[in-house]
């Protein structure tokens with residue numbers, strides 16, 4: 001284990017699992033930048049690597065490149081929670097631990113895959129792709145406008 005890798009593992013000791021608040025943090029999701037306990041790492045793995053890339057803090061030393069360590073080092077569960085749970089509606093309740101895997105999986109999909117509770121307008125550190133997203137939205141709007149003006153032209157021709 002490299003010294004830097006050890007630093008991350010050390011940082012994680014002060015973390016609580018982002019999903020269940022367990023203090024037994026042994027895993028991390030590299031792409032989401034969150035620390036996880038053993039049980040919740042299994043839940044994240046079940047979502048697929050396109051949603052969450054789960055690695056052991058101690059075992060997967062190849063995954064812990066300097067870049068990854070730097071990114072993970074400036075994130076952490078408190079920041080991640082602020083981001084992924086920024087706008088949880090009052091009628092959505094985070095499922096309690098005893099609700100079973102299906103309910104928990106649905107919650108995780110809404111939270112990480114669909115990013116339903118993220119405030120995309122905030123200047124949160126996680127909102128790095130904000131500019132790309134707004135570009136996409138603009139192109140979508142333009143294409144909608146073009147197609148609607150085409151429709152209007154067609155209508156005019158008919159008249």
Ligand SMILES: [Zn+2]
Pocket residue numbers: 017018019020021022036037038039040041
């Ligand atoms: Zn957990």
